[in-house]
Amino acid sequence: MNKHLTGAIAAALTVAFAAEASATEWNVSLWGKRRAFTEHVEKLAELVAEKTNGEFTLNISYGGLSKNKENLDGISIGAFEMAQFCAGYHRDKNRTITVLELPFLGVSNLEEEVAVSNAVYAHPAVQKEMAKWNAKLLMTSPMPQYNLVGTGEPRDTLEKMKGMRVRATGGLGKAFEAIGAVPTSVTATEAYNAMESGVVDTVAFAPHAHLAFGTINIADWWTENLNPGTVNCPVVVNIDAYEALSDAEREALDSSIDEAIAHYLDNYGKLLEKWDSILAEKGVQKVHIADAEIEKFKKAAAPVKDQWIADMTAQGLPAQELYDLVQDTLKKVRGGS
Template sequence: MRTICVKGVRAALFVSACLSFAVPAVAQSVEWDVSLWGQRRAFTEHVEHLARYVERATGGEFVLNLSYGELSPNRENLDGIQAGRFEMAQFCAGYHPEKNRAITALELPFLGVRTLGEELAASRALYAHEAVVAEMAGWNAHLLMPTPLPQYNLVGGGTPPQDLNWLEGRAVRATGGIARALGQFGAETLSLTATETYDALEGATLDAVAFAQHAHFSFDTISLARWWTTNLDPGSVNCPVVVNIDALDALSDAHRAALDVGVERALDHYLRNYEDLILKWSEVLEVFGITPVTFSDEELANLRAGSADLHAIWAEEVTQAGLPADELVATITAALEAHRQSVD
């Protein structure tokens, strides 16, 4: 309500007249800058969908401006969120585990995640854990939504490997728990960003690349590939979308509601799109003439056997950082069990 007092010129009739009336609130338009990298791909489809939804749902009052590399290097997106240089960003935990130790629990090797739906359920459960929330708050960041990715496998050039002993002394692009798992067999892992990987593989700095399916298209490593491992499945990477907490708190109720609904719709769209890509992957390998490499159950058992030690090493590091390692892993395990029960 606003009150306006009008003083009359005819003092005999009016000393003053005060009129109170309601003034409609003027809608405030909001624009958020969003820092991504590379190019539009399956990995960013949920952000693309979210941007379309919130703009449409708010009649153009809430706009997400998506930038692919113009705002920040991909290793510095979390820093940019903290500094308020942009309002939303995507990052990968394995690029800087020291900044986001809690969510690296999702990058542990051989967690037993089988589907994108399971990866989504585990991520959302862990993102809600108080230790994770607190760690991200230190970066002025709120975990808005995950980027569910399948189990990673390798592509490489040259003669296809016959067994896992091939990894001995080989340079492999891998991050997080995947790097640790492959290191058990003597691989020399390099934590390159996705955008750095093609040049390294083309220049023979790398012998193989651990990526999810979409990335081999997006960063063109598939054009250099001669073989692909079908069943290595050492783990995945976790690459959340975060928003600046101050920007989130400044949203109106209507814009926050549009964002929340948009996230759910965006994740549904993302899963459908990525699952379709996975279904077509075998056809893609055939078209590109890429040889599938399948390892024996015995070899994979040997690879998994070391995962307990890797988990213990991770737990010690995380505990020393003041985080509840056992609770974080238990949260993931419980989420996986609950999801499986819900779909059975």
């Protein structure tokens, strides 16, 4: 009897180990904490687990796997299977995507941001560049236009922004530089300390980041309509890991992207709806920038786009084509020709 029981237990354990071995677990490298910026990844993990009955899971880590500026490097060596990064953190590694970070592109809402990102991500030159890092672009992390928070007297004119030390990365940093400000690219997680200690005078973020990283808690004012541009932050997967998935697992992942993005947009929309009440609660003054000042800003920042096109073209990239793709996509989304 004992012999039969031992055999049954061994068989059961063998089945259990085989089931465990057949399950697929991916590690996902994010940073900060769960917030509006990461809700699509959280939703993706939920959907993939549901569709595969728990046989394919995404283990999300907030800073435990890598520093945010090193996520693309981690993907390239297979340190983890999925990660989020922002193009402005390492512009030399993802040059083509930085077209989406140029100032005053004309994107007016999150749906348009998704559309232009998807169009650029699908371009062969972009996919080829990402493949150098063994990275496949999975989905974007659409963010509203950035605006400033600061302390003391509001910086509501270009003249007052001269010499202003501002946390701004990528094309936004170049735009502020064009009007005489001094950009610095401290990471999102460093922004609060930089502002509190006086390393920077102002911080440019989307609303969720001002909340998540606490800059709104020490701010006296917020520019409600400067809207110089935004940062583009893709979610990527390791190509080898993606290709190693079974057909069913790959289908579960790919088919969940649109729903994950829809969840993100809905969640972010709710945040924007209560933004005014958040400002009031924290005693932060809304500062409206005059139209004439914004037009001067646009004019001053215009060479940033031209220089980007010239620089990227010189490096053998289809820069003008990528810029035109963004503009053409905006026209299509708005029903233009």
